[in-house]
Amino acid sequence: MARRNTVLKVTDLAKSFGPVTIVSNFNLEVREGEAVALTGRNGAGKSTILRCLVGADMPDEGSVEVNGIKMSELNPDIRRDVATVIDDLDFFPDLSVVEHLDLLARAHGIVDADNAVDEVLHEVQLVPQSGQLPGTLSSGQRRRLALATAFVRPRKLLVLDEPEQRLDTEGVAWLAARLRAERERGLAIVMASHDPTLVQTVATRVVRVGEGGALAEDLPG
DSSP, X not given: OOOOOEEEEEEEEXXXXXXXXXXXXXXXXXXXXXXXEEEOSTTSSHHHHHHHHTTSSOOSEXXXXXXXXXXXXXXXXXXXXXXXXXXXXXXOTTSOHHHHHHHHHHHTTOTTHHHHHHHHHHHTTOSTTXXXXXXXXXXXXXXXXXHHHHHTSOOSEEEEESTTXXXXXXXXXXXXXXXXXXXXXXXXXXXXXXXXXXXHHHOSEEEEEETTEEEEEEOOO
């Protein structure tokens, strides 16, 4: 079997806030078709790791590379290849749900943007809300819209921080199936999650983050 390309490589990552060390000596390598779930208690450093992975926070030490390129939010190759849902997104207040997705699809060069937007709206069950402004959506609908912004654009690496938040049981089941399908098509995924079903369905490896470092466990994929 051909060796899969490395999409994400993290080497000796460290991050502190003031005198408090949040992450130290964190290493991770994720190849095409692999999904890594970061687990651990609240405050263990999972979100900090993810923010460093996508360039939202700068690590104090170590390096992050995507497809061999040093992480930089300003690099167009990085922006093309990395899709993220790590915070509540700041949506444009005057653009409707469909206008947000259409803008993203066209900005990323999707050839048939109209069809791509229609498909993702049906999948995230926001067709009835497509003409609404994001501020009028429920918290669960806003989470679905945030996920839709990642699914409507090209991506080689998907980084998610507790994507199951505010989704109902049906929504979590849909998300688990969608992410597993993405992984099986070759996408690399890194996510933090507290949902055992999501982790078991999607992840090929679990990294337990907390005191004493990070412990990895391979899962049958």
